[in-house]
Amino acid sequence: MANPLTPDVLADPVALTRALVDVESMSRNEKEIADYVDEVLRQIPHLSVDRLGNTVMARTDLGREQRVVLAGHLDTVAINDNFPSTVVDDLIYGCGASDMKSGTALALHLAATLPDPGYDITYLFYEAEEIESRYNGLALVAESRPEWLLADFAVLLEPTYGVVEAGCQGTLRVSVRTTGRRAHTARAWRGVNAIHAAGEVLRRLSDYRPRTVTIDGCTYREGLSAVRVSGGVAGNVVPDECVVEVNMRFAPDRTEKQALEHVHEIFDGYELELTDSAPGALPGLTAAPAREFLTAVGAEPAAKLGWTDVARFAALGIPALNYGPGDPLLAHAPDEHVEIGKIRDGAATLHRWLASD
Amino acid sequence: MANPLTPDVLADPVALTRALVDVESMSRNEKEIADYVDEVLRQIPHLSVDRLGNTVMARTDLGREQRVVLAGHLDTVAINDNFPSTVVDDLIYGCGASDMKSGTALALHLAATLPDPGYDITYLFYEAEEIESRYNGLALVAESRPEWLLADFAVLLEPTYGVVEAGCQGTLRVSVRTTGRRAHTARAWRGVNAIHAAGEVLRRLSDYRPRTVTIDGCTYREGLSAVRVSGGVAGNVVPDECVVEVNMRFAPDRTEKQALEHVHEIFDGYELELTDSAPGALPGLTAAPAREFLTAVGAEPAAKLGWTDVARFAALGIPALNYGPGDPLLAHAPDEHVEIGKIRDGAATLHRWLASD
Numbered sequence: 001m002a003n004p005l006t007p008d009v010l011a012d013p014v015a016l017t018r019a020l021v022d023v024e025s026m027s028r029n030e031k032e033i034a035d036y037v038d039e040v041l042r043q044i045p046h047l048s049v050d051r052l053g054n055t056v057m058a059r060t061d062l063g064r065e066q067r068v069v070l071a072g073h074l075d076t077v078a079i080n081d082n083f084p085s086t087v088v089d090d091l092i093y094g095c096g097a098s099d100m101k102s103g104t105a106l107a108l109h110l111a112a113t114l115p116d117p118g119y120d121i122t123y124l125f126y127e128a129e130e131i132e133s134r135y136n137g138l139a140l141v142a143e144s145r146p147e148w149l150l151a152d153f154a155v156l157l158e159p160t161y162g163v164v165e166a167g168c169q170g171t172l173r174v175s176v177r178t179t180g181r182r183a184h185t186a187r188a189w190r191g192v193n194a195i196h197a198a199g200e201v202l203r204r205l206s207d208y209r210p211r212t213v214t215i216d217g218c219t220y221r222e223g224l225s226a227v228r229v230s231g232g233v234a235g236n237v238v239p240d241e242c243v244v245e246v247n248m249r250f251a252p253d254r255t256e257k258q259a260l261e262h263v264h265e266i267f268d269g270y271e272l273e274l275t276d277s278a279p280g281a282l283p284g285l286t287a288a289p290a291r292e293f294l295t296a297v298g299a300e301p302a303a304k305l306g307w308t309d310v311a312r313f314a315a316l317g318i319p320a321l322n323y324g325p326g327d328p329l330l331a332h333a334p335d336e337h338v339e340i341g342k343i344r345d346g347a348a349t350l351h352r353w354l355a356s357d
Numbered sequence: 358m359a360n361p362l363t364p365d366v367l368a369d370p371v372a373l374t375r376a377l378v379d380v381e382s383m384s385r386n387e388k389e390i391a392d393y394v395d396e397v398l399r400q401i402p403h404l405s406v407d408r409l410g411n412t413v414m415a416r417t418d419l420g421r422e423q424r425v426v427l428a429g430h431l432d433t434v435a436i437n438d439n440f441p442s443t444v445v446d447d448l449i450y451g452c453g454a455s456d457m458k459s460g461t462a463l464a465l466h467l468a469a470t471l472p473d474p475g476y477d478i479t480y481l482f483y484e485a486e487e488i489e490s491r492y493n494g495l496a497l498v499a500e501s502r503p504e505w506l507l508a509d510f511a512v513l514l515e516p517t518y519g520v521v522e523a524g525c526q527g528t529l530r531v532s533v534r535t536t537g538r539r540a541h542t543a544r545a546w547r548g549v550n551a552i553h554a555a556g557e558v559l560r561r562l563s564d565y566r567p568r569t570v571t572i573d574g575c576t577y578r579e580g581l582s583a584v585r586v587s588g589g590v591a592g593n594v595v596p597d598e599c600v601v602e603v604n605m606r607f608a609p610d611r612t613e614k615q616a617l618e619h620v621h622e623i624f625d626g627y628e629l630e631l632t633d634s635a636p637g638a639l640p641g642l643t644a645a646p647a648r649e650f651l652t653a654v655g656a657e658p659a660a661k662l663g664w665t666d667v668a669r670f671a672a673l674g675i676p677a678l679n680y681g682p683g684d685p686l687l688a689h690a691p692d693e694h695v696e697i698g699k700i701r702d703g704a705a706t707l708h709r710w711l712a713s714d
Binding site: 185234333 | 545
């Protein structure tokens with residue numbers, strides 16, 4: 001396929017959003033979209049470009065006093081009868097329209113059209129944000145190309161519906177395992193059914209009442225969800241193992257360790273395995289570049305409830321926040337869409353901010 | 358290979374058991390063993406022989422008042438480091454030794470050595486008992502050669518460790534589905550978690566107290582077991598579907614329809630899909646040929662808990678029971694074996710019964 005990211009498309013963040021949605025890029029399948037982005041960025045004279053796997057970095061080197069990062073991920077969750085994009089009135093529907101190809105489109109649009117920004121800018125278009133951390137493009141960059149992330153401030157173009165969302169919740173996943181003893185189902189009493197035993201695990205999940213926490217004026221609402229369950233040997237065998245995977249989202253006043261201890265308390269008596277963990281990030285709204293950005297946006301910040309990669313910047317001491325045109329409530333939904341007006345507003349706001357000074 | 362079922366081997370049920378075990382005959386691979394059985398039966402003057410696929414039928418036509426069926430399947434589950442047979446003290450080890458080549462050997466031994474039985478006898482050596490019903494040799498005969506099954510009484514030589522096991526339990530499987538609404542786990546309260554909802558399904562399974570039913574002196578213990586559970590979309594998504602597969606084993610005083618109604622009552626309020634169903638069989642011990650057989654065995658009958666092909670005879674109105682030298686607890690086990698003494702006892706009992714009158 002010819003590269004759909006033509007100069008006309010790059011000049012229009014709305015057309016660019018559709019073009020990005022129309023390249024299927026479920027996590028671990030980002031090569032095609034990364035190739036297109038890589039190719040067009042290398043043709044832009046004011047940028048120097050580098051690549052790590054399917055993560056593409058482009059930067060200006062204008063000798064500005066401050067450097068900011070604009071970052072967007074290229075991957076989406078699995079398509080769900082929502083590919084390719086469609087337009088209904090002023091809405092673009094499609095997998096990734098909200099999370100976060102409309103945001104990524106803003107960064108790519110700015111990279112292509114802003115040769116002389118007020119700050120030096122590092123653009124990051126990265127892979128595998130929707131799956132386990134070990135694949136995350138930004139994490140891989142932090143490991144092997146940490147210099148790409150050095151900046152005074154970072155904006156992640158995650159869906160926030162045009163609101164500044166500050167900090168982020170932490171996330172961890174555990175496998176809760178129940179065990180039993182196999183038997184033929186015709187003699188079920190000779191066995192111990194591990195799936196039946198998982199009923200108590202699910203009961204504790206149903207009964208759990210999550211906390212709500214306010215920090216720097218931002219309110220974080222925690223959550224504890226079973227995200228997968230599996231067990232069973234054969235249609236005539238009492239199963240000896242069942243595994244419930246649980247995802248906890250925790251406010252940034254808990255460390256990862258404290259959150260894990262809390263999960264251990266909830267599932268006291270069960271075998272737990274930690275499969276994934278990422279810290280939250282405190283809002284960090286007091287840093288100077290964050291304040292300037294807030295002024296450009298001209299609205300009050302809110303808490304970011306999802307975990308986002310702002311935490312990776314926070315871990316490096318770089319203030320970071322989320323700001324994007326998508327609606328976070330539509331992320332991963334079959335009817336995922338983005339308002340065209342929000343894309344245009346976002347592009348205007350970022351131009352205003354980055355052209356200032 | 359020369360036919361291993363020589364006259365000397367046919368005359369000795371123990372040697373015959375080993376010879377049958379030593380012909381590999383996993384389900385759908387019964388041609389070789391069926392060819393051997395077919396060939397030797399056709400050489401026996403008092404039998405007329407017919408064949409359907411890899412199922413061989415042989416019958417006497419002596420004009421007796423009553424006809425009985427002796428049936429054994431030729432197939433085994435997959436070998437599991439237990440082929441060919443070995444003998445340790447008075448045990449024959451090997452795939453199928455218990456389930457059910459020792460039983461099948463008794464029928465074949467009688468076919469070869471009993472020219473003048475008290476009843477007319479139909480011998481059935483059939484294929485594909487260990488796999489899905491649609492391949493089952495007895496089911497295929499019932500469909501296209503039902504006249505082969507006509508009899509006053511049937512004995513299946515399934516492993517019962519020398520005990521008469523009467524009737525059999527029915528079995529059915531349903532999928533119990535819970536549904537919810539997807540959401541990002543960072544905003545779990547916007548979704549409805551279908552896995553959490555399955556907790557109530559598992560609670561009902563844990564709380565269920567199965568019946569124990571006694572019919573004709575045989576005690577059937579029912580069971581209701583989750584055999585599989587699955588649900589989940591991704592590690593960060595509140596799942597909108599969870600399916601628990603449940604296997605019910607029911608006593609033969611319930612029809613399939615009644616058993617399904619019962620399962621619907623248990624899971625009232627949930628969406629159920631029936632995925633598999635087979636009727637039980639009443640013990641049928643009051644029929645005259647059954648009483649005579651019990652006298653020959655000289656021991657009290659017990660309930661058969663697993664589903665067996667006796668239900669296929671029961672469905673045709675023919676009383677049927679299980680009686681064989683193998684140990685049912687060793688069926689399908691890597692250390693499957695049979696006691697030589699049980700083979701000799703079984704042969705003596707059947708001779709006593711069939712020579713009587």
